[in-house]
Amino acid sequence: MRILNLNNIIAYFKLHSRAYFRSKGSIFFQLAFPIILMIIFGAIFGGSSTAPTQLVIQNESPSQISWEIVNAINDTGIFKVKILNENSSINSYISDNSVSAALLIPKNFTQNFAMNGSASLIFTGIGNPQEEQQEYQILNNVVTSMNYKIEGKNPSLVLKSDYISQQSLKEVDFYVPGLIGFTILNSMFAMIYQVPNYRKDRIFRQLSFSGISKGEWVISTALFNFLLTVLSDAILVIIAYTLFGASLNFTILTSLVTLVILFSGMLLFIGIGILAGMVSDNEETVSVIGNLIIFPMMFLSGVFFPLAFAPSYVKTISDFLPLTYFINSLNDMLIYKNYSVLELEVPILIVFSIAIFLISVKLFKWNE
Amino acid sequence: MDNKVIKVTNLVKKYGDFIAVNGISFDISRGEVFSLLGPNGAGKTTTVEILEGIRKKTSGEVIILNEDPENNRKLIGVVGILPQDFNFLWNSTPMDALNFYKKALGSKGDIRELLEKVEIYDKRDVPFQKLSGGQKQKLGLAIAMLNEPEVLFLDEPTSGLDPKARRNIWKVIETLKKEGRSILLTTHYLEEAEILADRVAIMNHGQIIDTGTPMEIIERHHNKDRLIIRAPQSISQSLKKVGFVGNYSDGYLEIELSESRDAAKIINYLVDENLSFEDFTLKRESLEDVFVRMVGDEDIESE
Ligand SMILES: Nc1ncnc2c1ncn2[C@@H]1O[C@H](COP(=O)(O)OP(=O)(O)OP(=O)(O)O)[C@@H](O)[C@H]1O
Ligand SMILES: [Mg+2]
Numbered sequence: 076m077r078i079l080n081l082n083n084i085i086a087y088f089k090l091h092s093r094a095y096f097r098s099k100g101s102i103f104f105q106l107a108f109p110i111i112l113m114i115i116f117g118a119i120f121g122g123s124s125t126a127p128t129q130l131v132i133q134n135e136s137p138s139q140i141s142w143e144i145v146n147a148i149n150d151t152g153i154f155k156v157k158i159l160n161e162n163s164s165i166n167s168y169i170s171d172n173s174v175s176a177a178l179l180i181p182k183n184f185t186q187n188f189a190m191n192g193s194a195s196l197i198f199t200g201i202g203n204p205q206e207e208q209q210e211y212q213i214l215n216n217v218v219t220s221m222n223y224k225i226e227g228k229n230p231s232l233v234l235k236s237d238y239i240s241q242q243s244l245k246e247v248d249f250y251v252p253g254l255i256g257f258t259i260l261n262s263m264f265a266m267i268y269q270v271p272n273y274r275k276d277r278i279f280r281q282l283s284f285s286g287i288s289k290g291e292w293v294i295s296t297a298l299f300n301f302l303l304t305v306l307s308d309a310i311l312v313i314i315a316y317t318l319f320g321a322s323l324n325f326t327i328l329t330s331l332v333t334l335v336i337l338f339s340g341m342l343l344f345i346g347i348g349i350l351a352g353m354v355s356d357n358e359e360t361v362s363v364i365g366n367l368i369i370f371p372m373m374f375l376s377g378v379f380f381p382l383a384f385a386p387s388y389v390k391t392i393s394d395f396l397p398l399t400y401f402i403n404s405l406n407d408m409l410i411y412k413n414y415s416v417l418e419l420e421v422p423i424l425i426v427f428s429i430a431i432f433l434i435s436v437k438l439f440k441w442n443e
Numbered sequence: 444m445d446n447k448v449i450k451v452t453n454l455v456k457k458y459g460d461f462i463a464v465n466g467i468s469f470d471i472s473r474g475e476v477f478s479l480l481g482p483n484g485a486g487k488t489t490t491v492e493i494l495e496g497i498r499k500k501t502s503g504e505v506i507i508l509n510e511d512p513e514n515n516r517k518l519i520g521v522v523g524i525l526p527q528d529f530n531f532l533w534n535s536t537p538m539d540a541l542n543f544y545k546k547a548l549g550s551k552g553d554i555r556e557l558l559e560k561v562e563i564y565d566k567r568d569v570p571f572q573k574l575s576g577g578q579k580q581k582l583g584l585a586i587a588m589l590n591e592p593e594v595l596f597l598d599e600p601t602s603g604l605d606p607k608a609r610r611n612i613w614k615v616i617e618t619l620k621k622e623g624r625s626i627l628l629t630t631h632y633l634e635e636a637e638i639l640a641d642r643v644a645i646m647n648h649g650q651i652i653d654t655g656t657p658m659e660i661i662e663r664h665h666n667k668d669r670l671i672i673r674a675p676q677s678i679s680q681s682l683k684k685v686g687f688v689g690n691y692s693d694g695y696l697e698i699e700l701s702e703s704r705d706a707a708k709i710i711n712y713l714v715d716e717n718l719s720f721e722d723f724t725l726k727r728e729s730l731e732d733v734f735v736r737m738v739g740d741e742d743i744e745s746e
Contacts, residue, residue, distance in 0.1 A: 280497060
């Protein structure tokens with residue numbers, strides 16, 4: 076591949092942005108879109124959630140009594156219970172998966188209970204203090220009622236809280252990262268529609284007469300879409316803060332990482348957009364393929380609702396959708412202050428995105 | 444120095460089993476306007492696009508300014524291209540478009556001068572989709588001309604335009620010709636080729652049937668010339684005696700000439716014999732008449 080020429084990238088950037096900003100409609104939608112989404116989400120999720128919470132339980136002291144407690148919790152139907160493997164560390168599981176509710180039955184539980192008739196369980200997790208309270212209440216009720224059921228001694232099971240509260244998180248904080256993730260799809264929309272149309276209308280042919288290469292065209296278009304995405308995300312965040320009182324973990328580091336995530340997401344989705352655009356040769360296939368790619372991502376990547384409560388097959392599908400990983404990384408960093416994503420997930424996303432991007436540019440042809 | 448800016452030898456292009464261009468050869472000299480004339484589907488655009496380097500040939504040899512055009516970046520900007528169905532970005536103005544090409548090609552052309560030359564300076568800020576067909580075509584021509592290219596490929600520059608717009612474009616092409624640029628022009632319009640082209644090649648079913656100046660082509664393929672004399676009917680009898688038989692009707696005698704110089708013989712005879720006649724014309728087939736017969740009139744696009 077020829078070395079990219081910055082002059083050509085700038086020339087096309089100017090041409091493209093001037094044409095774009097001449098269309099008042101597209102500017103309006105670009106800027107109004109995040110506002111509309113925020114308002115809709117504010118309305119839908121403004122109230123409290125009634126969906127069951129996932130509860131991670133680690134039983135370090137397996138015994139009849141400890142399993143009875145687990146069963147009792149399960150029987151409430153309020154929680155979706157996930158039993159953690161004995162060997163894994165609950166604390167690292169919590170931080171790696173940003174678990175918002177977990178119950179630890181400590182090692183000495185059975186022994187303490189047998190000897191003293193009293194023992195404590197530990198409620199832990201990270202996240203929203205409002206939810207924490209609710210979940211603590213429910214669990215505490217279960218534990219207290221166990222006290223009455225157990226016969227013989229005068230048992231006293233105590234639920235202690237070891238909850239890691241974030242600075243007062245609001246509802247809005249839980250959907251802003253998802254919406255930011257969603258705006259990454261912008262550049263993919265642009266490509267899915269532009270590539271086949273520019274090929275059909277022979278605009279690529281006309282552009283090639285200027286000497287700019289397809290690589291320069293893609294980079295230029297990508298940069299333009301990236302800046303637009305950053306602009307709408309900035310608006311989205313500003314609205315989240317001013318109108319809905321958001322308090323996300325935006326530091327210099329996390330803001331920069333968010334930009335990096337947006338940028339690599341954009342490369343990835345431009346790549347996917349180009350590949351999809353290459354296989355669609357008429358207007359109908361363009362929209363079919365576009366919808367085929369966009370809808371699953373919208374609903375199954377955790378943009379609109381967290382997947383913790385979704386059936387397992389949905390989670391399996393979601394595991395195959397790249398957007399899921401972008402949104403999870405943003406969630407971990409911006410909501411749960413979990414920086415471990417920077418070590419593994421984010422670098423993998425960047426490498427993966429660049430690879431897909433390069434492959435798509437390589438396969439993509441301007442002419443015949 | 445080689446005076447040929449374009450050399451094409453045995454060029455073949457197949458689309459699957461279909462042979463769109465079937466072994467054609469021609470060359471174009473510096474400063475020459477060469478026209479490929481042919482009906483729809485003759486293979487003109489295919490040929491031109493191979494010469495522009497945006498389509499792969501199946502076999503044969505193509506040399507443009509001593510370069511093989513296929514994937515050759517050296518020719519970008521040195522060759523100016525107006526493609527058939529020129530199209531540009533939605534919402535881009537002529538000014539934006541030319542600024543883009545100017546920057547990308549690093550050319551020094553004066554955009555205003557160029558827009559004035561093609562007479563769309565007043566439309567410089569109108570979005571592309573709001574330009575008329577002729578204005579779009581003129582923008583395409585301006586883009587092709589921007590870098591003052593030595594060689595221009597103009598694929599049907601005037602198709603679909605009204606006669607006035609067509610003449611506007613002819614004027615621009617004539618200026619280019621005067622500036623000594625070499626032009627490959629494809630067209631359906633015989634008149635256009637006759638006016639602009641130094642040489643034409645008649646193309647049909649992927650082959651070149653004949654090449655030459657429009658006059659040469661007519662010369663080689665025309666049917667017999669006809670002499671038409673306005674005179675009284677008696678003249679018909681007089682000429683029959685000396686061996687010239689014609690049809691008389693409505694005051695005109697029309698004689699098919701086996702040789703063009705017979706026209707002189709007939710007129711001389713009439714003058715010598717003092718036979719009165721009003722006037723006469725010598726009719727020769729036009730390039731169009733010849734063309735239609737050569738390519739068979741089954742698939743000529745009507746104007
Ligand atoms: N990409 C392609 N794939 C298959 N066949 C093609 C392709 N492009 C052109 N053809 C065929 O090749 C033949 C020549 O096409 P071409 O466009 O060169 O004709 P043309 O002389 O330019 O016609 P027109 O005057 O209509 O522009 C046509 O029969 C056309 O159907
Ligand atoms: Mg054509």
